[in-house]
Amino acid sequence: MARPRLGDLQLAILEVLWERAEATVADVHESLLVDRGLATTTIATMLRKMEERHLVAQRRDGRVLIYRARVERDAVHRSLVGDLVARLFDGDPKALVHHLIDEGDLDAAAIDELRRRVQKRRKEASDVR
Amino acid sequence: MARPRLGDLQLAILEVLWERAEATVADVHESLLVDRGLATTTIATMLRKMEERHLVAQRRDGRVLIYRARVERDAVHRSLVGDLVARLFDGDPKALVHHLIDEGDLDAAAIDELRRRVQKRRKEASDVR
DNA sequence: TTTTTTCGACTACCACGGTAGTTTTCGCCG
DNA sequence: CGGCGAAAACTACCGTGGTAGTCGAAAAAA
Structure with a gap:
């Protein structure tokens, strides 16, 4: 099954x-x-x-x-x-992103945006708590 | 098919x-x-x-x-x-990474590592050229 | 009331991943 | 040379995604 x-x-x-x-x-x-x-x-x-x-x-x-x-x-x-x-x-999500980078699907600007997103998420998570 | x-x-x-x-x-x-x-x-x-x-x-x-x-x-x-x-x-790879971040699969350290990787990749690409 | 339209239900196919038993082939060893 | 054993080939079966036709019931229209 x-x-x-x-x-x-x-x-x-x-x-x-x-x-x-x-x-x-x-x-x-x-x-x-x-x-x-x-x-x-x-x-x-x-x-x-x-x-x-x-x-x-x-x-x-x-x-x-x-x-x-x-x-x-x-x-x-x-x-x-x-x-x-x-x-x-x-099972390693980082490896997936590595792949994306190696394939040229993500550029530096995209990474910077991701960085901001992580910051924001961290904040939201602590707000909830 | x-x-x-x-x-x-x-x-x-x-x-x-x-x-x-x-x-x-x-x-x-x-x-x-x-x-x-x-x-x-x-x-x-x-x-x-x-x-x-x-x-x-x-x-x-x-x-x-x-x-x-x-x-x-x-x-x-x-x-x-x-x-x-x-x-x-x-079709937007960034959206996939956003998902990963929102799910907490990637932390700030991981992003920093990705950033370095992008830098390295850019260098390699220009080396080839 | 009779006819037409509209839906859902049922049935049927095909392709394909996955799994394995049965049959055939063929080289090697005694 | 003949038989054994291993490997390949063939066949079969299930579940499921995808696609659609047919049929029957019910509602709407005439």
């Missing part, structure tokens, strides 16, 4: 739900229509499968099903990023 | 091949035996499938097949990381 590993469509659907909080099959279909030319039934099927896996919750309003995300964005991001870090970088 | 998206076992196999340059089925099997208790045939099947997808190359030495990686580590890392960044962070 390996992990479910959400695919592209599932992620796209969740993205829609994260933005709208609630949506019907038609809503999701319409939102994704531009990027992917999928049939409505495809979205419906996917939503049903995702409901089975408890990724989304479904509520009935009359004869229409209304879906909402049951996992939150941060949790999904954390899980997927953590997964990648575990798979490729032996 | 979506992308193949290498799985855990495939990655583990590639890891072995990246370290040894060349390996037989038995070699790979032995290397992975500790972590995963897989049958030799499983490794063999996976290697054959990977050969079909041109992830590895196969060379015959008498009766034995010798495999070597046909994709390089950096390329795979780049591809998988790029994929994740595209999927989750709208």
